Amino acid sequence: MDKLAIVVPCYNEEEVLHLASAALREVLDDLVRKGKIAADSFILFVNDGSRDRTWELIEEEHAAHPVQVNGVKLAGNVGHQFALTAGLLTAKDMSTVTISIDADLQDDVAVIEEMIDKYHAGNDIVYGVRRERKSDTFFKRTTAQAFYKLMGAMGVKTVYNHADFRLMSKRAVEEFSKYKETNLFLRGMMPLIGYRTDSVYYDRKERVAGESKYPLKKMLALAFNGISSFSVKPISLILGAGIVIILISLLAFLYALISYFTGHVVAGWTSLILSIWFLGGMELLAIGMVGQYIGKIYIEVKQRPRYNIEKVLCSGQSHKEDALCIENREG
Ligand code: UDP
Ligand code: MG
Numbered sequence: 061m062d063k064l065a066i067v068v069p070c071y072n073e074e075e076v077l078h079l080a081s082a083a084l085r086e087v088l089d090d091l092v093r094k095g096k097i098a099a100d101s102f103i104l105f106v107n108d109g110s111r112d113r114t115w116e117l118i119e120e121e122h123a124a125h126p127v128q129v130n131g132v133k134l135a136g137n138v139g140h141q142f143a144l145t146a147g148l149l150t151a152k153d154m155s156t157v158t159i160s161i162d163a164d165l166q167d168d169v170a171v172i173e174e175m176i177d178k179y180h181a182g183n184d185i186v187y188g189v190r191r192e193r194k195s196d197t198f199f200k201r202t203t204a205q206a207f208y209k210l211m212g213a214m215g216v217k218t219v220y221n222h223a224d225f226r227l228m229s230k231r232a233v234e235e236f237s238k239y240k241e242t243n244l245f246l247r248g249m250m251p252l253i254g255y256r257t258d259s260v261y262y263d264r265k266e267r268v269a270g271e272s273k274y275p276l277k278k279m280l281a282l283a284f285n286g287i288s289s290f291s292v293k294p295i296s297l298i299l300g301a302g303i304v305i306i307l308i309s310l311l312a313f314l315y316a317l318i319s320y321f322t323g324h325v326v327a328g329w330t331s332l333i334l335s336i337w338f339l340g341g342m343e344l345l346a347i348g349m350v351g352q353y354i355g356k357i358y359i360e361v362k363q364r365p366r367y368n369i370e371k372v373l374c375s376g377q378s379h380k381e382d383a384l385c386i387e388n389r390e391g
Contacts, residue, residue: 064101065155067147071108073163075269077117106147109137141244152233167225168262175227184232184255188225190264214291217251243289292355299348305341
């Protein structure tokens with residue numbers, strides 16, 4: 061039977077912690093009753109250096125429900141993406157499947173069952189996707205849409221309208237753990253893992269209590285991080301701009317020559333204006349060229365896994381191969 065860990069990052073969530081715990085325990089009870097998950101499935105609260113009573117509340121919950129509620133206390137505030145990663149990597153060794161969800165219950169816990177069903181149907185990652193952004197302000201909705209578009213244009217694969225409400229199998233988390241990068245943008249990394257994936261759809265609700273821990277500043281930082289951690293396209297844009305400007309300056313060169321010979325110019329203007337454009341173009345070109353190398357260095361230092369082997373079909377001729385085949389058969 062599959063043992064589920066529900067990973068919940070919490071930063072100053074004292075208003076919602078008991079509510080979240082109760083709602084998630086109810087989901088666990090229900091799934092256990094239906095025989096879909098093991099009875100020792102649990103919630104893993106990750107306290108992300110909260111300055112309020114969040115950790116005390118997690119301890120209380122653990123004392124009252126020692127099997128169903130567990131906790132991880134981070135030594136300081138490291139931000140949602142790191143807190144979630146800490147939770148997933150801790151949960152990986154204690155469970156066979158994980159679901160990550162925010163503490164504020166904005167994501168619909170009712171679709172967790174559907175996620176589990178899709179996992180049992182053979183999916184390794186199941187994305188929770190928001191149906192419509194009715195509960196969001198016009199501002200948040202349009203900026204979010206612009207963000208997904210921009211990400212797409214920059215060549216970063218993301219799942220539209222999916223945040224970090226997601227099911228991951230143990231082997232998906234294990235593969236994820238091989239990504240050692242520090243600039244985390246989790247929802248951009250998941251599609252790199254591969255395996256079969258599916259989505260479930262839900263309506264995102266209002267926060268049950270407390271206020272958002274993601275002010276505009278943090279949102280913009282996350283968006284910029286998303287692009288700069290996945291794409292070296294901005295560098296190529298500089299290179300492209302350099303080439304375009306050099307081409308323009310060549311056209312301008314023709315124009316200036318014609319103007320010069322027809323005599324409609326102030327002395328010195330021609331050589332000056334042409335130098336400005338041409339040199340400007342050359343400088344951008346040079347920066348863009350250097351940038352190409354920096355972009356490559358950047359990709360190399362990430363040391364991301366280059367592929368993820370899902371299965372090997374073999375009979376095992378040598379000792380070494382045997383081990384691989386047996387491992388594969390067990391997996
Ligand atoms: N969170 C966190 N560390 C932070 C900020 C937020 O662990 O530094 C958690 C927070 O407790 C919540 C989740 O990340 O469980 C999402 O935050 P929030 O609901 O405030 O974001 P919003 O839904 O407003 O975008
Ligand atoms: Mg929220």
